[in-house]
Amino acid sequence: MNLKQLEANFEALAADDPLWTVLSDNEKRDGMWDEAEFYRTGEGVIDDLESRLKGLGLDLAGHRAIDFGCGVGRLTFPLGRRFKSCCGIDISQSMVDFAESRANRGPNCQFLVNASPSLPAIDDASVDFVYSAIVFQHIAPRFTRQYLKSFAQKLKPGGLLVFQLPSHLNPQFPGNRKPFRILRKRFHYFTKAIAQRIPFVKSESFFEMNAIRRKVLLPFLEEECGLEVLDNQDFPAAGPAWVSYLYIARKR
Numbered sequence: 342m343n344l345k346q347l348e349a350n351f352e353a354l355a356a357d358d359p360l361w362t363v364l365s366d367n368e369k370r371d372g373m374w375d376e377a378e379f380y381r382t383g384e385g386v387i388d389d390l391e392s393r394l395k396g397l398g399l400d401l402a403g404h405r406a407i408d409f410g411c412g413v414g415r416l417t418f419p420l421g422r423r424f425k426s427c428c429g430i431d432i433s434q435s436m437v438d439f440a441e442s443r444a445n446r447g448p449n450c451q452f453l454v455n456a457s458p459s460l461p462a463i464d465d466a467s468v469d470f471v472y473s474a475i476v477f478q479h480i481a482p483r484f485t486r487q488y489l490k491s492f493a494q495k496l497k498p499g500g501l502l503v504f505q506l507p508s509h510l511n512p513q514f515p516g517n518r519k520p521f522r523i524l525r526k527r528f529h530y531f532t533k534a535i536a537q538r539i540p541f542v543k544s545e546s547f548f549e550m551n552a553i554r555r556k557v558l559l560p561f562l563e564e565e566c567g568l569e570v571l572d573n574q575d576f577p578a579a580g581p582a583w584v585s586y587l588y589i590a591r592k593r
Contacts, residue, residue: 342481342549343481344432344456344457344458344484345456347432347479347480347549348432348433348456349546350546350548351431351432351433351436351546352433352434352435353546354546354548355412355433355435355436355439356435358370358371358372359412359413359435359436359439360372360374360376360379360413361373361374362412362436363379363412363413363415363436364379364382364415365548379415380415380418380446382415383414383415383416383418383419384419386415386416386419386474387401387416387419387420387423388419390472390503391423393574393587393589394501394503394589397571397572397589399501399571399589401420401423401470402423402424403424403425403469403470403500404424404425404426404469405424405425405426405427405428405467405468405469405470406420406421406423406424406426406427406428406468406469406470406471406472407427407428407429407430407463407468407470407471407472407492407495408420408427408428408429408430408472408473409430409471409472409473409476409488409492409504410430410431410432410473410474410475410476410477411429411430411431411436411437411440411452412429412431412433412436412440413436413439413440413443414429414439414440414443414446414447414450414452416472416474417429417440417447417450417452418443418446418447418450419447420470420472421447421449421450422447424449424469424470425449426449426450426451427447427449427450427451428450428451428452428453428463429450429451429452429453430452430453430454430455430460431452431453431454431455432454432455432456433454434454437452437453437454440452458484458487458488458491459487459491460488460491460492460495463495464495465494465495466494466495466496466497466498467495467497468492468495468496468497468500469496469497469500469501470500470501470503471492471495471496471500471501471502471503471504472503472504473503473504473505474504474505474576474578474587475505475578475579476504476505477504477505477506477551478505478506478507478550478551478552478579478583478585479548479549479550479551480551481549481551482551482552482553485506485551485553486553486561486565489502489504489561489562489566490565490566493566493567493568493592496592497592498592498593499591499592500591500592501589501590501591501592502566502568502588502589502590502591502592503587503588503589503590504587504588505576505578505579505585505586505587505588506552506553506558506585506586506588507550507551507552507553507579507583507584507585507586508552508553508554508555508558508583508584508585508586509523509552509554509555509583509584510522510523510552510582510583510584511581511582511583511584514581514582516582517582550579550583552583555573555586558588559573562588562590566590567592567593568590568591568592568593569590569591569592569593570588570589570590571589571590571591572588572589573586573587573588573589574586574587574589575587
């Protein structure tokens, strides 16, 4: 799926049910998320992040942070309480509009619509911390690599890039034991993406799941992004069907 299609998919999903689009609990479909409960889940994610970083001797604090794929600001607002300012970036205008309408949750937070991996609105070497969770898994790997290189450019020396990304399908998950499971998934997404490009074919918006194997991603971060990978931790945010990691890397 290209970025134009990704933008259109998330615009459609956000217009229908923005909270469920961010946190897709099947029991919360069709507007069943309680908004206060929804935002509390973000507090827990950032509390956990802070604990993970403290375990490495790192602080979750500084001048400027970015929450990439911010959606409606679930993680942006608690990050904003740890930094002097936090910028939430999302591909969906509807998501950003919703987040801005909840600005009372974080008056030092700003929101930005961006659909380009080059991130032109962010100055190089101007950011202390970049965080992203349950986002890159929905972006094609060729674009994810571009975004990661761009975020490395935007970080100050010593700044941190922390993000979650699946590595591969979990072989222990029952549904993954069918032959050629990953090829079947790829073909499924390919046909749905092609159908969306045909004007007279009605096709529903959908989430695409992607992965980059850890053994491929680690040297990419070190050699092509100029980052020092401090840790990669189990982080099952993509659900039981995937093996997923939280990568913690520092700009050299």
